Amino acid sequence: IKTISELFKTLALKPAAPDKLQFKPDVKLLDRMSLFQGDITKLDVDAIVNAANRSLLGGGGVDGAIHAAAGPKLLDECRGLNGCLTGESKITKGYRLPARHVIHTVGPVYSRHNVEECAQQLASCYRTSLELAVENAVRHIAFPSISTGIYSYPIEDATRIALNTARTYLESESGGKLERVIFVVWSNKDKGVYEKLIPEYFPDK
Numbered sequence: 001i002k003t004i005s006e007l008f009k010t011l012a013l014k015p016a017a018p019d020k021l022q023f024k025p026d027v028k029l030l031d032r033m034s035l036f037q038g039d040i041t042k043l044d045v046d047a048i049v050n051a052a053n054r055s056l057l058g059g060g061g062v063d064g065a066i067h068a069a070a071g072p073k074l075l076d077e078c079r080g081l082n083g084c085l086t087g088e089s090k091i092t093k094g095y096r097l098p099a100r101h102v103i104h105t106v107g108p109v110y111s112r113h114n115v116e117e118c119a120q121q122l123a124s125c126y127r128t129s130l131e132l133a134v135e136n137a138v139r140h141i142a143f144p145s146i147s148t149g150i151y152s153y154p155i156e157d158a159t160r161i162a163l164n165t166a167r168t169y170l171e172s173e174s175g176g177k178l179e180r181v182i183f184v185v186w187s188n189k190d191k192g193v194y195e196k197l198i199p200e201y202f203p204d205k
């Protein structure tokens with residue numbers, strides 16, 4: 001787990017020339033991800049992801065924190081987006097946030113009777129956010145733990161999906177353009193789950 005100053009140190013990388021964006025194969029996957037505990041609205045990165053709802057018009061949890069920190073212009077831009085389906089993502093500017101962009105994704109409301117569909121929708125949140133990031137030349141993207149708050153997704157299952165989807169994308173051809181994925185946790189319990197599972201999906205080799 002990185003402290004905020006360590007995280008910023010790792011982020012203070014020289015911007016790559018556009019034609020050199022493809023990551024070298026010898027850069028370890030583990031060196032392209034970070035775990036950060038704290039408030040995602042404070043991160044000075046190209047994009048932070050918002051765990052939104054289908055209206056995209058704000059709410060509680062991390063969504064409320066992002067809208068409060070970004071200011072009312074974020075809501076104005078969101079009004080023009082016409083909502084978003086579960087498992088899909090839309091991008092806006094970051095306004096008063098240190099982050100340049102906000103990628104709004106709509107996670108599933110967890111249901112024990114529909115585990116398979118929830119898992120596919122959650123994976124789709126991560127995948128479509130990462131795709132939007134690359135389409136918008138985002139190099140650093142920070143994710144909160146989507147659906148695991150108000151939407152009640154079990155943290156361990158959700159974390160496996162987050163790590164697996166990010167790892168698969170980072171290894172893909174377009175994912176080669178992403179420099180770093182940052183997973184942001186709020187609670188100590190969630191931090192423990194990520195620390196336990198990261199070595200399974202991002203082995204240190």
Ligand code: AR6
Pocket residue numbers: 038039040041051052053058059060061062063064065107144145146147148149150151152153184185186187190
């Ligand atoms: N920085 C980082 N993580 C945070 C922050 C923050 N400032 N605040 C909360 N978290 P949730 P969901 C963590 O409930 O489950 C909203 O009303 C939080 O501890 O924000 O996808 C939307 O409008 C948890 O680990 O999102 C939707 O209606 C994680 O962020 C609904 O909630 C996600 O919790 C979405 O629910």
